[in-house]
Amino acid sequence: MTLQLATASRLAQLTPSLNKLAANALLLGKEICAVSERKGEKHNEEIGEQTAAQHSLVFYLQAVVDGLAEHQFDKAASPTQQLQLQQRLAQLAAQARTLAMAMEFTFLLNTERNLLAIGYNVSDNQLDHSCYDLLASEARLASLFAIAKGDISSKHWFRLGRSTTPVADGVALLSWSGSMFEYLMPALVMSAPANSLLEQSNRLIVRQHIRYARQLQVPWGISESAFNARDVALNYQYSNFGVPGLGLKRGLAQNVVIAPYATALAAMVNAPAAHDNFNTLQQLGMLGSYGFYEALDYTRTRRPEQSGPVLIASVMAHHQGMTLIALANTLHQGVMRSRFHREPMIKACELLLQERPPARAAHVVPQAEELSTANNAIKNEPLTERHLDPAAGGTPQSHILSNGRYSVMLTATGGGYSHWCGLAISRWREDSSCDPWGSYILLRDRASGARWSPTLQPLDLQQSTAAKQQFSAVFSEDDCRVLAANKQI
Known part of the structure; x- marks a missing residue:
């Protein structure tokens, strides 16, 4: 389907006729609105919607009339007025160019990665660690303009994913x-x-x-x-x-x-x-x-x-x-x-x-x-979650979280280990009966000497206040939550 657009000369010929038609339509629209408002004393919802639509039509017809009037004014402008308009437009263009060329993209360049940072953290006085690193991104427009200005090398373009x-x-x-x-x-x-x-x-x-x-x-x-x-x-x-x-x-x-x-x-x-x-x-x-x-x-x-x-x-x-x-x-x-x-x-x-x-x-x-x-x-069903009782018997229930490099394995009792790129960060041994291995946080009341942990492990239930605690664990796709209640805490 080809859309034929009127040329400037043809539009100039049609302008008087269009102006007359638009003005007549505007008058008719205002009359219709006045009649509708008189009938709208019933405050009927349907009549109210019709009246709103008619007022919108009048608004756009007025915009058409104003636009055609401005077009005729520009056409009838004297050479001096036309020159002034051209000078004003030239000044706006020069101002826009000055603003564009004044942007310094080198400031946002992460020199190690040769990518543009997503921003600058003023409070830390440093570039954001994250960068725009994909070609399929709105930021590629900034990349092309920065290269065109000479702020950054064209090699940056080929660092985009x-x-x-x-x-x-x-x-x-x-x-x-x-x-x-x-x-x-x-x-x-x-x-x-x-x-x-x-x-x-x-x-x-x-x-x-x-x-x-x-x-x-x-x-x-x-x-x-x-x-x-x-x-x-x-x-x-x-x-x-x-x-x-x-x-x-x-x-x-x-x-x-x-x-x-x-x-x-x-x-x-x-x-x-x-x-x-x-x-x-x-x-x-x-x-x-x-x-x-x-x-x-x-x-x-x-x-x-x-x-x-x-x-x-x-x-x-x-x-x-x-x-x-x-x-x-x-x-x-x-x-x-x-x-x-x-x-x-x-x-x-x-x-x-x-x-x-x-x-x-x-x-x-x-x-x-x-x-x-x-x-x-x-x-939009919620993410899959598992609600577990850490004190329940049977094989330990485990959960794995990873971003591809750093991985964490956790059990419902609080045990587990972490790896970074295949290297063990914490020690762990597989024990399906006791599940005692892991890294833990222990709490102690300095006044009473009581001690407890936010997870079932590692405290012995018979020798600590752990027997008085209530534990629960929630494993979901993107996190792991282990909860404990000890008296008022």
Whole structure:
């Protein structure tokens, strides 16, 4: 489908007619609103909704009339006025360039890893230890600009992670949270050449988002956004969400939050699918007076029983801004990307974007629980937990926690050991009958001399106050909790 846009000369010819039509429509709209308000004395809810819609129509008609009037004013401006306007725009452009070129990215460079730190800790007077280390990240736009400015070497670009993950139609770059924002926000101004690694990833992840939403029977478009949780000031909370299988972050399947601005970003890749999804979102009541609302939260634990998704009725300026730029790119053949790449320093770095998908790449296959995307994701069942009685007989119950390098094995009685890259940090011996080995914390009351521990081991039940204590242990996927109650403690 090709969209034909009016040229400037044709628009100039149509302006008087459009202005007249818009003015007449505005007068008619105001008359309709006045009649509706008189009839609305019954305060009927349906009449109230109609009146609100009519006032919104009048607002937008007024905006059209004002815009056409400004267009005619600019056209009729004298040469002196036109020159003043051009000078003002040139000053704004020069100010924007000065602000951009004044940014010093070397300040954020971790020289050991040759990566950009995620921030600077003022209280500790040092860079944050974490870095942006993935190519499939919104931070790649900053990386390209820093290289173009000469702040950092082009070698930094090749330090960005390029691990891929298999999807239905091929392989795509792996991101942190699998959100539309991480993949497509840079595409607002940064090109992804055809058949390049970035272009292929952008195309495939949009398909994956659509496929995942179809499995859940919800609209598609998951990205970081506000969700149905509030702080003490009743402000919506904000977090990153994404599609399982596309992100390294654990627990992505536990949340289903649909953000309309993600659909706008995807319009730059698949405009017809985005158009259909916008229609679906509008039917669900997401379109308000200022555009689409922030999000729909389908997560079961954050919505009332036996109810539909929760509408996050807020409007975020940066999401609306991304929406406008994405739609402008879609309708005007990537106009913002063309402007960005007209800069000589950006053109000099375009070769970095030409990187082709590798014939052989390191695939990262997500964990099995992350790929379980049926209605279980909507139900959002809690993490699996085991509640144990440490004093119970039988074989010791154990639990293992690891990040791939540091590993800890714990038992319900408090025993266990820890390893770092295969090296033992604490001593331990396997004993399925007594389970006495481990590292423990002991407490002693200096006044009475009584001693106890927060775990069943290592104190002897017959010779200490441990017999008077109550113990419990909870093992879950991401932590281990051992609880003890001793009198009032």
